[in-house]
Amino acid sequence: MLSYRHGFHAGNHADVLKHFLTVELLQYLNRKDKPYWYIDTHAGAGVYALDDAFASKNAEYNTGIGRLWQRNDVPEAMTAYLDEIRALNPDGQLRIYPGSPYLAFSLLRDADRLRLFEMHSTEIEILRDNFRSAGRRVMVYPGDGFTGLKALLPPPPRRAIVLIDPSYEDKEDYTHVLDTLRDGLRRFATGTYAVWYPQVQRRASERLPEQLKALGVRQWLHASLTVAAPREDGFGLHGSGMFIINPPWTLRPMLETVMPWLCEALAQDAGASYQLEWQEE
Numbered sequence: 001m002l003s004y005r006h007g008f009h010a011g012n013h014a015d016v017l018k019h020f021l022t023v024e025l026l027q028y029l030n031r032k033d034k035p036y037w038y039i040d041t042h043a044g045a046g047v048y049a050l051d052d053a054f055a056s057k058n059a060e061y062n063t064g065i066g067r068l069w070q071r072n073d074v075p076e077a078m079t080a081y082l083d084e085i086r087a088l089n090p091d092g093q094l095r096i097y098p099g100s101p102y103l104a105f106s107l108l109r110d111a112d113r114l115r116l117f118e119m120h121s122t123e124i125e126i127l128r129d130n131f132r133s134a135g136r137r138v139m140v141y142p143g144d145g146f147t148g149l150k151a152l153l154p155p156p157p158r159r160a161i162v163l164i165d166p167s168y169e170d171k172e173d174y175t176h177v178l179d180t181l182r183d184g185l186r187r188f189a190t191g192t193y194a195v196w197y198p199q200v201q202r203r204a205s206e207r208l209p210e211q212l213k214a215l216g217v218r219q220w221l222h223a224s225l226t227v228a229a230p231r232e233d234g235f236g237l238h239g240s241g242m243f244i245i246n247p248p249w250t251l252r253p254m255l256e257t258v259m260p261w262l263c264e265a266l267a268q269d270a271g272a273s274y275q276l277e278w279q280e281e
Contacts, residue, residue: 010048011061011097013227013266014240016068018165018196020262021223021242021251022100023081025161025192026107028248035111036159038104039152041145041180042166043116045126046101050094061097063227067265069094075261077254100163101127105138114138115152117145146176154188165196174204178211181245185217192246199239201230212243218281221247223255225263229271238271252278 009015029036050061065085068074074082084106088096098106101116108114114137118124124142131138141148149162164180166173177195184193197208209222224241231238244251255276263274 008058009060009237010099011050011066012064012237013225014064014196014198014237015097016064016266017223017225017240017242017262019098019100019103020078020081020258021244022161022163022194023084023103023107024077024251024254025194025244025248026104027080028250029159029161029192030107030109032159034159035109035113035157036161037113037115037152037155037157038108039115039149039155039160039162040101040104041117041149041162041164043101043118043123043127043140043145044099045118045123046099046116046130047088048097048099050097061094063268064266065097066094071265073261075258077258078262100165101138102130104161105131105134108137110137111157112137113155115141117141117143117148119144146180149180149184150187153184153191155191158188158190160188160191162191162193163196164193168198168200168205171202171204174208177208178215181212181215185215185245190246192244192248195243195245197241197243198237199224199226199241200237201234209241209243212245213279215245217245218279219247220245220279221251221255222275222277223259224275225259225266226271226273226275227263227266228268241275247278249280252276252280 084103105114118127128140164177221244226239228238259274259276263272
């Protein structure tokens, strides 16, 4: 929805899961010299100040990146993600949090490209400012990434990660995600698609993982992190998940080690848990 501002939620537990996995996917693509595209359907502003009015209102980062900031037992697989955040906060004070576009840009090589969509008029201006000096390596498109993605697939290098992460404040987003994936897979079946979704007490959210499995793709991985038991009033975000189509073969064994640690680190009550599922053919 056009009223949604991700700054309210920057750095929370859902961002940790989404961005840690995004970094992992990008690092895997970087193993080969061949260039690739990173496409984000709902890019947001790109970088967030945690002490501004949006982020500090609920200080959700305290239940996410704030819990990992000072720990000295972080799994090695998470260090690249945390190193990017530390680089933005060189004095050791957590004030800036990078969104997925910034994390992607920091890992791209010269021949790689970013393609970013954003609908919110204020967010897209901030996004453009953040990448104004990047030249044609980064293209920012105003509008709906669900629709705009069609024109970009297949990408010229035939390698890409597509992050699909709407706010889901509009209940139709769940349907749009499925439709976008069906179309995207017809155009570019070998791409890596990473779908983020919230765990909220809404039937559409609960059904989405099974609907994603039913798309009929041969290889997928589903990682979800529940940080708290659902609230009795039915409101609030109690976890999130990432469903990855065509994941790298290295992802599952890494997550088998990392997810238990991450669940312990971000747990808010005894209802915390994680789930790791996959299909490999």
